[in-house]
Amino acid sequence: MPNTVLQQIASLDWQSLQSTLDECGHVTIPALLGMDECRDLIDMYANESLFRSRINMARYRFGRGEYKYFQAPLPTLVQHLRMGFYPELAKTANRWLQQRGRDALYPQTLPAFLERCHQHGQNRSTPLMLQYETGGYNCLHQDLYGEVFFPFQVVILLNQCGTDYTGGEFLLVEQRPRAQSRGYAIALQQGDALIFPTQHRPVQGTKGYYQTTLRHGVSTIASGKRYSLGIVFHDAQ
Numbered sequence: 571m572p573n574t575v576l577q578q579i580a581s582l583d584w585q586s587l588q589s590t591l592d593e594c595g596h597v598t599i600p601a602l603l604g605m606d607e608c609r610d611l612i613d614m615y616a617n618e619s620l621f622r623s624r625i626n627m628a629r630y631r632f633g634r635g636e637y638k639y640f641q642a643p644l645p646t647l648v649q650h651l652r653m654g655f656y657p658e659l660a661k662t663a664n665r666w667l668q669q670r671g672r673d674a675l676y677p678q679t680l681p682a683f684l685e686r687c688h689q690h691g692q693n694r695s696t697p698l699m700l701q702y703e704t705g706g707y708n709c710l711h712q713d714l715y716g717e718v719f720f721p722f723q724v725v726i727l728l729n730q731c732g733t734d735y736t737g738g739e740f741l742l743v744e745q746r747p748r749a750q751s752r753g754y755a756i757a758l759q760q761g762d763a764l765i766f767p768t769q770h771r772p773v774q775g776t777k778g779y780y781q782t783t784l785r786h787g788v789s790t791i792a793s794g795k796r797y798s799l800g801i802v803f804h805d806a807q
């Protein structure tokens with residue numbers, strides 16, 4: 571497979587994406603994947619040999635639906651998405667730390683960051699695919715899998731809202747210190763990638779930056795079946 575996704579990610583307008591991330595904490599990249607790539611990923615879902623484990627969400631009261639963690643080595647497209655997004659998001663992550671008077675923490679490349687995960691006993695791959703049927707949903711949560719975690723993650727919607735399913739919006743809830751929480755309902759289209767914070771983001775206040783806490787989830791699928799791909803950058807314990 572050619573490195574098209576790597577090239578595509580590298581040629582995005584990162585200056586504009588970075589400033590939206592600074593302002594809003596999250597940003598959508600429309601149609602990063604084409605329909606064929608989305609379909610190929612959905613087809614992978616049935617191939618058990620590609621995954622290390624399958625989670626029935628209702629069993630853990632995580633929601634209603636199912637997800638599977640990819641087995642390492644990751645399929646090329648998934649690996650390229652993880653490799654391609656990491657360096658730019660590491661820059662944002664380090665800039666956010668520096669805004670809050672902290673040292674830059676994130677190495678420039680994904681292999682260097684994963685090496686740190688491995689040193690902390692986090693060896694299991696975390697990119698995942700999720701499948702929800704009518705009535706399915708994903709409770710608000712954070713994807714932290716150990717002491718080491720990357721402050722951004724990416725989700726890509728793999729099928730089409732309105733055609734393949736209805737409902738099922740991506741939800742992001744931002745808890746602000748000493749204030750009420752704010753909710754964002756993000757209606758993604760097939761192939762769209764959404765970058766969002768794993769746990770926190772800095773917000774400029776009158777006396778410098780303060781930190782908000784984020785959780786994400788998915789609203790109820792009113793009809794049909796919804797598929798998504800989650801790119802988590804840290805490996806799991």
Ligand SMILES: O=C(O)CCC(=O)C(=O)O
Binds near residue numbers: 788800
């Ligand atoms: O299905 C979704 O859109 C949400 C997936 C999710 O929770 C994740 O990628 O971490």
Ligand SMILES: [Fe+2]
Binds near residue numbers: 713786800
């Ligand atoms: Fe998640």
